[in-house]
């Protein structure tokens with residue numbers, strides 16, 4: 001029994017994601033040794049960022065342009081070469097633009113330089129760091145023109161198809177002209193997956209940016225080996241649990257879905273495929289049984305103290321665009337607060353669980369020894385204060401030297417002593433959700449935080465030398481323009497935060513997400529209508545109207561203003577661009593005030609990648 005687990009594009013290429021190493025560790029612990037994990041996201045990015053790929057693309061552009069000059073091909077052929085026939089002039093001019101960019105900006109050489117810079121000491125030269133991401137962004141724009149109107153960016157992709165519609169996803173997966181992932185997967189990637197002879201392929205999609213690439217991969221695998229059981233997992237599908245329950249077209253491309261946590265689900269799936277094939281025994285499983293779609297309940301919740309250390313073997317750790325390995329790990333699953341009325345993260349984890357500190361220490365020690373890294377990212381939704389305290393004490397007592405960061409709440413239990421201890425234990429940054437500084441909005445959000453606690457924690461962090469990232473939400477239902485600007489003023493006037501090393505802040509536009517507690521009592525939040533577009537049978541959110549505060553369109557304008565104002569004070573690079581890059585910069589430049597000045601200059605002149 002061979003099991004291959006795949007992490008598809010698009011995802012930030014700075015560090016690996018935790019899901020597949022956790023699953024691989026568990027399957028091996030349970031005696032399934034023939035498991036392999038593939039980060040196709042970084043494999044594809046590595047291939048794309050090469051002089052060879054630039055050359056191939058240039059030749060293809062020349063061919064397409066020369067065919068277009070004689071004059072445009074007849075309709076059938078032009079569809080293949082130039083996208084929609086009616087767009088041929090625009091497509092032609094975009095292909096010409098891409099060829100010019102590649103040639104005049106010498107992307108043949110520069111792309112290799114950019115990739116090498118980000119993987120080497122040059123990463124720490126802020127000018128070169130920013131320039132590298134700009135070159136990569138430019139090259140991906142040019143490459144995407146082959147598939148116009150589709151686009152690829154560093155962390156995302158877009159096509160004319162909606163990722164919220166099953167019929168669109170199926171069309172996208174079958175569109176070899178405009179879906180770039182068909183060309184990117186065919187050949188080496190597909191052959192290497194098939195060569196291992198898997199009985200099960202699990203594809204994990206944690207973001208909507210991965211949905212079309214994931215189903216494209218599934219379709220291509222089915223064409224090559226229809227007997228492989230393809231199962232799709234990840235938080236995107238867990239949130240779609242009720243949508244998958246009806247008979248669904250996506251079963252044309254995959255055999256099953258795994259919801260919530262996948263450890264025992266994959267183990268039992270392997271048992272059933274080798275044994276009696278009784279899928280009703282597989283926990284957290286959605287599958288087709290004749291004309292019926294079955295969802296196996298009750299859902300299984302993992303005991304995280306029985307899980308092993310994540311196993312990153314098989315991930316190409318030296319391919320990430322980073323000079324050092326930054327590995328994610330978890331000290332807990334779920335959120336101990338679980339009350340914020342806009343948040344649907346509670347859906348991914350049915351219950352909050354905390355891993356024993358002894359085991360977390362063991363994980364850290366094993367990762368240091370096995371993967372030669374001292375940089376770690378706790379990807380918990382929200383590290384509990386008691387765990388922060390005990391973990392910091394143990395790291396200090398046992399002399400374990402790591403540099404790390406974690407997501408955490410502005411909890412009133414975060415004392416100066418605990419934060420100083422965390423810093424002494426190597427914590428360089430904490431990621432908080434401020435969301436708002438307005439009392440009425442914070443109460444409506446049920447954040448359970450007060451602005452005086454927020455200010456105390458900011459002061460304690462900066463005194464201790466821990467950098468701060470804050471998320472802010474603009475446009476929460478019933479929020480007025482004045483209330484949104486009050487939050488902006490809280491940040492704009494907070495010199496302690498703004499002047500602190502490594503500070504970053506990302507405003508987000510409010511989105512009414514599926515399963516958010518708000519939906520249980522829309523009247524309380526002044527929502528007058530809630531709907532999702534008819535076509536979008538896989539919608540992860542809703543459009544809404546409100547009779548109080550900013551209308552959704554006004555919220556978009558205010559969000560734009562808030563973002564612009566925050567960008568003026570806080571540099572995008574490196575801290576607002578990539579958390580793991582920011583961790584490495586903090587480690588290297590602790591105490592270097594020049595970095596912030598230089599980064600601001602970049603922000604003001606270059607904008608965001």
Ligand code: SF4
Pocket residue numbers: 335336337338339340343344345346381382409433
């Ligand atoms: S926003 Fe954060 S603290 Fe609030 S419920 Fe969600 S994960 Fe928990």
